[in-house]
Amino acid sequence: xxxxxxxxxxxxxxxxxxxxxxxxxxxxxxxxxxxxxxxxxxxxxxxxxxxxxxxxxxxxxxxxxxxxxxxxxxxxxxxxxxxxxxxxxxxxxxxxxxxxxxxxxxxxxxxxxxxxxxxxxxxxxxxxxxxxxxxxxxxxxxxxxxxxxxxxxxxxxxxxxxxxxxxxxxxxxxxxxxxxxxxxxxxxxxxxxxxxxxxxxxxxxxxxxxxxxxxxxxxxxxxxxxxxxxxxxxxxxxxxxxxxxxxxxxxxxxxxxxxxxxxxxxxxxxxxxxxxxxxxxxxxxxxxxxxxxxxxxxxxxxxxxxxxxxxxxxxxxxxxxxxxxxxxxxxxxxxxxxxxxxxxxxxxxxxxxxxxxxxxxxxxxxxxxxxxxxxxxxxxxxxxxxxxxxxxxxxxxxxxxxxxxxxxxxxxxxxxxxxxxxxxxxxxxxxxxxxxxxxxxxxxxxxxxxxxxxxxxxxxxxxxxxxxxxxxxxxxxxxxxxxxxxxxxxxxxxxxxxxxxxxxxxxxxxxxxxxxxxxxxxxxxxxxxxxxxxxxxxx
Amino acid sequence: xxxxxxxxxxxxxxxxxxxxxxxxxxxxxxxxxxxxxxxxxxxxxxxxxxxxxxxxxxxxxxxxxxxxxxxxxxxxxxxxxxxxxxxxxxxxxxxxxxxxxxxxxxxxxxxxxxxxxxxxxxxxxxxxxxxxxxxxxxxxxxxxxxxxxxxxxxxxxxxxxxxxxxxxxxxxxxxxxxxxxxxxxxxxxxxxxxxxxxxxxxxxxxxxxxxxxxxxxxxxxxxxxxxxxxxxxxx
Numbered sequence: 001x002x003x004x005x006x007x008x009x010x011x012x013x014x015x016x017x018x019x020x021x022x023x024x025x026x027x028x029x030x031x032x033x034x035x036x037x038x039x040x041x042x043x044x045x046x047x048x049x050x051x052x053x054x055x056x057x058x059x060x061x062x063x064x065x066x067x068x069x070x071x072x073x074x075x076x077x078x079x080x081x082x083x084x085x086x087x088x089x090x091x092x093x094x095x096x097x098x099x100x101x102x103x104x105x106x107x108x109x110x111x112x113x114x115x116x117x118x119x120x121x122x123x124x125x126x127x128x129x130x131x132x133x134x135x136x137x138x139x140x141x142x143x144x145x146x147x148x149x150x151x152x153x154x155x156x157x158x159x160x161x162x163x164x165x166x167x168x169x170x171x172x173x174x175x176x177x178x179x180x181x182x183x184x185x186x187x188x189x190x191x192x193x194x195x196x197x198x199x200x201x202x203x204x205x206x207x208x209x210x211x212x213x214x215x216x217x218x219x220x221x222x223x224x225x226x227x228x229x230x231x232x233x234x235x236x237x238x239x240x241x242x243x244x245x246x247x248x249x250x251x252x253x254x255x256x257x258x259x260x261x262x263x264x265x266x267x268x269x270x271x272x273x274x275x276x277x278x279x280x281x282x283x284x285x286x287x288x289x290x291x292x293x294x295x296x297x298x299x300x301x302x303x304x305x306x307x308x309x310x311x312x313x314x315x316x317x318x319x320x321x322x323x324x325x326x327x328x329x330x331x332x333x334x335x336x337x338x339x340x341x342x343x344x345x346x347x348x349x350x351x352x353x354x355x356x357x358x359x360x361x362x363x364x365x366x367x368x369x370x371x372x373x374x375x376x377x378x379x380x381x382x383x384x385x386x387x388x389x390x391x392x393x394x395x396x397x398x399x400x401x402x403x404x405x406x407x408x409x410x411x412x413x414x415x416x417x418x419x420x421x422x423x424x425x426x427x428x429x430x431x432x433x434x435x436x437x438x439x440x441x442x443x444x445x446x447x448x449x450x451x452x453x454x455x456x457x458x459x460x461x462x463x464x465x466x467x468x469x470x471x472x473x474x475x476x477x478x479x480x481x482x483x484x485x486x487x488x489x490x491x492x493x494x495x496x497x498x499x500x501x502x503x504x505x506x507x508x509x510x511x512x513x514x515x516x517x518x519x520x521x522x523x524x525x526x527x528x529x530x531x532x533x534x535x536x537x538x539x
Numbered sequence: 540x541x542x543x544x545x546x547x548x549x550x551x552x553x554x555x556x557x558x559x560x561x562x563x564x565x566x567x568x569x570x571x572x573x574x575x576x577x578x579x580x581x582x583x584x585x586x587x588x589x590x591x592x593x594x595x596x597x598x599x600x601x602x603x604x605x606x607x608x609x610x611x612x613x614x615x616x617x618x619x620x621x622x623x624x625x626x627x628x629x630x631x632x633x634x635x636x637x638x639x640x641x642x643x644x645x646x647x648x649x650x651x652x653x654x655x656x657x658x659x660x661x662x663x664x665x666x667x668x669x670x671x672x673x674x675x676x677x678x679x680x681x682x683x684x685x686x687x688x689x690x691x692x693x694x695x696x697x698x699x700x701x702x703x704x705x706x707x708x709x710x711x712x713x714x715x716x717x718x719x720x721x722x723x724x725x726x727x728x729x730x731x732x733x734x735x736x737x738x739x740x741x742x743x744x745x746x747x748x749x750x751x752x753x754x755x756x757x758x759x760x761x762x763x764x765x766x767x768x769x770x771x772x773x774x
Contacts, residue, residue: 175588184567229685
């Protein structure tokens with residue numbers, strides 16, 4: 001590799017200076033960094049609440065915090081992690097930065113709307129944080145009525161308005177991505193030459209624009225019912241609480257795919273780059289993203305198996321939920337087939353990708369347990385559920401996010417990071433994660449319910465393991481934070497393509513110039529074409 | 540703003556020198572056509588989200604209407620159909636003037652023509668909101684606003700209260716969209732007055748028009764659902 005001594009003279013980072021040049025920027029790359037900083041802050045806050053929860057659960061009694069406080073802790077943990085970290089993390093940071101470059105465009109279609117989406121996100125976050133600071137919310141992140149509309153004495157309206165507002169930032173991001181993919185592709189960049197990262201973000205954007213408005217109107221109705229006593233969901237006012245659950249999960253189940261699909265896109269890129277092979281079954285992987293987005297809208301009823309939904313509705317929802325496993329499995333099999341006989345290198349992004357594939361597989365397969373109506377009655381509202389969705393969201397989405405951050409960090413900042421520490425951190429995250437959440441499968445299956453500050457003494461050993469794992473996990477998250485900040489100033493320069501990977505983003509300088517491309521690129525083939533397929537012997 | 544003259548005319552994909560860029564062309568688009576297509580597609584996508592946004596309310600309406608059809612019917616009798624029908628007509632006419640405004644911009648009509656049609660659209664929007672205000676006042680006077688002061692003389696006070704909860708939620712959300720629409724029209728009218736639009740650049744009028752027609756269409760659904768269904772059974 002060439003030794004690189006100087007960064008490109010003019011890039012998006014040094015082309016303008018001062019706070020205003022950041023807060024008023026319309027450059028998608030700078031907006032991505034604004035998101036990076038704010039998303040990281042919310043992750044830290046959400047993580048703080050998680051640590052408080054794990055501290056309380058070290059002992060069976062409610063001795064560290066009172067049950068009322070505990071209810072607020074898990075609510076704030078859920079609200080912040082779901083709406084302010086997991087949903088925006090990969091799309092708004094990595095997607096915002098990479099998607100325009102990957103389609104060969106100078107920016108997203110609507111740069112001002114992109115900036116607006118960040119301000120909306122921050123405003124929504126401020127509302128929710130105000131709710132947290134002034135006394136908290138205790139409804140759970142699900143805001144189930146009628147507790148949220150009639151009984152709870154906490155700041156439901158404030159938190160709900162925060163979620164409502166933030167929803168629009170997600171809608172605007174999705175809108176921007178869809179228009180950009182449709183209208184801004186470089187000459188020659190046909191749909192079937194798009195990087196899989198773009199496909200997965202396209203599918204994610206579809207969910208964002210179709211699902212988010214429904215949660216927006218639903219939490220708005222909760223706030224209105226609470227404030228003005230309109231009878232929508234409260235049975236005392238003639239409303240139907242089950243309707244709330246339907247509307248809530250109509251968004252919130254697809255929202256899970258908002259979190260996981262972008263991580264799948266990241267994994268597809270990393271697997272190709274570090275196995276030095278183009279993806280096995282490109283079209284299947286691309287369409288499986290769309291299939292997940294579409295089927296994902298038809299499965300919400302599996303959250304209502306024990307809510308009084310009719311058995312036949314449950315049956316249909318159960319079958320449809322099983323269907324999601326097919327496109328998910330297609331992805332896992334195709335990543336595996338891509339790695340097979342590849343020239344695999346074990347750099348830190350690849351470690352995260354391996355982690356993603358393994359943990360997502362466990363998370364996905366346990367999802368099938370929950371999609372079976374009979375079994376779900378047994379494990380519903382237990383720690384089995386907690387373990388399942390943390391395997392998908394933390395083991396899946398956050399692993400993907402960290403992997404993508406490591407993969408594209410040299411592009412974003414122009415500098416490498418200490419690879420040894422990065423490997424160490426990836427392993428720490430993997431070990432800490434499994435120690436935290438695997439025992440929860442067992443303790444949930446044994447019957448420990450979620451959302452209680454106290455539990456039966458025989459479950460203590462599992463909870464101590466979980467809490468110990470959580471502290472290891474926290475260390476695993478803090479190490480990258482330190483070396484990423486350190487790398488900004490002290491790490492060696494990366495050059496335009498430190499991994500030897502292929503793709504439009506690796507053909508421009510690191511960090512990229514403001515306009516991304518001096519000359520609009522003309523695309524003639526798919527990305528990640530490392531060897532003629534005949535030589536490898538795989539079509 | 541940089542334009543084509545600043546550089547030694549670069550060649551496009553076909554090897555021809557570029558035309559000087561239109562002053563309204565943003566830096567990240569190749570040409571005005573791409574920019575216009577992006578804007579209209581963006582608005583269409585936004586309208587899809589709006590359909591889903593109202594969709595939640597329509598779902599609630601559907602469920603509760605199915606649960607208590609008689610109560611909803613009784614409650615809907617108290618709505619003034621004349622005002623409702625008048626408002627429907629007002630909005631349909633405003634859609635016509637909106638379409639004429641887009642046409643005026645598209646054909647580089649005189650700014651007076653553009654401003655006239657845009658102003659009319661805005662005027663009809665305000666008439667709609669005025670009539671809505673009269674109807675809302677009437678409901679306040681007769682204690683038909685849900686909440687502690689709700690009073691109902693008919694057979695089904697609970698479903699009636701629920702009907703009016705949905706009535707205010709749905710027409711209220713629609714009215715908010717109308718107010719936003721009038722605000723957008725004000726900006727577009729001001730831009731038209733400054734002679735911003737011609738055949739090469741009329742996307743803002745077109746996009747605002749899409750929004751305006753959408754809000755009209757929502758009302759076209761709200762009117763029969765809230766005012767008309769079951770009406771001929773009154774007796």
